[in-house]
Amino acid sequence: MKTQKKRSDCPVSFSLEAFGDKWSLLIVRDLMLKKKCTYGELAKSDEKIATNILAARLLSLEENGIIQKLEHPDSKAKVLYQLTQKGMDLIPIIVEINLWAEKYTDIPEKRKELLAQMNADKEGFIKNALKELELNL
Template identity: 50%
Template sequence: MKKEKNKLRSHCPVNYGLEAFGDRWALLILRDIVFRGKRTYGEFLKSEEGFATNILASRLEHLIAEGILQREVHEDGRKDVYSLTEKGLDLIPLIFEMVLWSAKYDSRSEAKRIMRLVELIRKDNRKISQKVIEQVRRGEGIVTEYLL
């Protein structure tokens, strides 16, 4: 499944984003890292949306190829640790805009459980994103702090 298709359909900025991370499963991986502090293949597999094993592997590979993720070895040599590069961390403001939108339009959104965070995003996405980027860079998940 080598997808060495270095040929973008266009360099329209929207299209570039779509090709880099705009796949359903790819974005869920990023979510798992940012919101749930996940870092290993096995942890991603457990996500409620249900990754197929091969799809998860191909998306991780793709995100690494795009420079959004990096893979390192775990202290437990069986595991790999996936983490966001700077390019990946810079997607956090975008993910937050998505959360804001869903919080507004999905009446059953689980965003209701992080209203403190949603409110901060609404006030100043840039500012809260910067703070969260630093947390995630340190390997922390962000959920707990903003619960309620």
């Protein structure tokens, strides 16, 4: 893993350098919800990330130890991306961001079920998500 040069000793600043750009947490979100993904699946996210940016963010997340590449079982031309333990430790942050957004924005109907699960039992939701991801490690 590449040693990251820090702008300052502030934990918030250091964290934002690792995953604070416009796209990285969306990639983590997709890997959290889908467990393992290919490049093509990530490229098809609702946010329409440009392929060059997706490639750069995947590389950055990998260099920061947040994701890892795995061999695809069906194709040598493809790889699977998966959260590492360091990446899975971001799940509570993703949950809190979702709940914060629900409080301050209009949420589409298709997202409300997931938010209802988070609201009903936030700790249980996080534990279940982590358990499912750990089974895939």
